Amino acid sequence: MVETKIIDGKQIAKEFREKLAKRVQKLGSTPKLAVLVVGEHPASQIYVQNKKKAADSVGINVDIYQMSATENEENILKLIAELNESKEVDGILLQLPVPAHLNAETLIGAIKPEKDVDGLHPQNVGNMVSGLPAMISCTPLGCLYLLKQVLPSMTGMHAVVVGRSALVGKPLAQLLLQEDCTVTQAHSKTRNLADLTKQADILVCAVGKPGLITGDMIKPGAVVIDVGINRLDNGKIVGDTLFLEMLGKASYITPVPGGVGPMTIAMLLWNVIKAAEGHYSDCKDLILK
Numbered sequence: 001m002v003e004t005k006i007i008d009g010k011q012i013a014k015e016f017r018e019k020l021a022k023r024v025q026k027l028g029s030t031p032k033l034a035v036l037v038v039g040e041h042p043a044s045q046i047y048v049q050n051k052k053k054a055a056d057s058v059g060i061n062v063d064i065y066q067m068s069a070t071e072n073e074e075n076i077l078k079l080i081a082e083l084n085e086s087k088e089v090d091g092i093l094l095q096l097p098v099p100a101h102l103n104a105e106t107l108i109g110a111i112k113p114e115k116d117v118d119g120l121h122p123q124n125v126g127n128m129v130s131g132l133p134a135m136i137s138c139t140p141l142g143c144l145y146l147l148k149q150v151l152p153s154m155t156g157m158h159a160v161v162v163g164r165s166a167l168v169g170k171p172l173a174q175l176l177l178q179e180d181c182t183v184t185q186a187h188s189k190t191r192n193l194a195d196l197t198k199q200a201d202i203l204v205c206a207v208g209k210p211g212l213i214t215g216d217m218i219k220p221g222a223v224v225i226d227v228g229i230n231r232l233d234n235g236k237i238v239g240d241t242l243f244l245e246m247l248g249k250a251s252y253i254t255p256v257p258g259g260v261g262p263m264t265i266a267m268l269l270w271n272v273i274k275a276a277e278g279h280y281s282d283c284k285d286l287i288l289k
């Protein structure tokens, strides 16, 4: 029986934000993030308010550009062009998802890469894969930061990343590769998922299916990062792993809620500060001494 420790993402993110607040003070100016919201998707409204609250706490200003669900692409592109040129705006974030009549790739591609604090612009993705300085998407960065709290070195460890989205799974697999892990990426077409997950020293699950990972699917002592956010019929929020079954098997696990979520927002703030400082995010600078 393994003693399982909980990785307290809420507390770690709080301490990280305190470091960020000091970094903002050193800047001598107030960083600004522009958030573009198209439509009134209820979850998006909550996410945006959470981002604003966290930004306020470290001294970052947030301008929210709330647009109607029918806003046309041309107008949004015009706004992005203005924000790209504005000397006052350090970061631009398009809240996803956008309504079906819009093409998210076109809009993200219009954001200046150095202001793309979500790290989704193709130039940033390409730079990140090449190991060049880049804005890196916030959830993978948050996962990496949490892993670094409990694993000073990941060299040679087998990391299994379940999920291959552009937002989470793919960039995280790249970051783990850069940490010298041996990386396996699993997805919806993977055969015999359990055979792979049982080999993982580090198991990351970013799928969005409650109960996908059961206790018998993990290697004793594995570090488990649960990215999934799922709302059950009873209103409870859970991850992709059966949390209770992880206890006594995993050495560390992130809870849902209170694990990766708070770190994702903290990393957004980090990207805004790096943009305001005039240079790209650098993972190796994440420890913020």
Ligand code: NAD
Pocket (backbone or CB within 6 Å): 139, 162, 163, 164, 165, 166, 167, 168, 169, 186, 187, 188, 189, 190, 193, 206, 207, 208, 209, 212, 227, 228, 229, 230, 260, 261, 262, 264
């Ligand atoms: P997505 O739907 O874009 O991708 C899901 C991935 O899971 C796909 O790559 C798919 O191939 C894979 N998948 C689907 N069924 C599978 C199966 N049975 N076995 C293995 N793989 C399977 O989702 P996403 O944007 O990557 O988000 C994934 C989850 O993480 C969601 O629950 C989302 O809400 C959550 N999320 C959390 C945060 C956070 O801050 N905590 C941030 C982003 C996303």
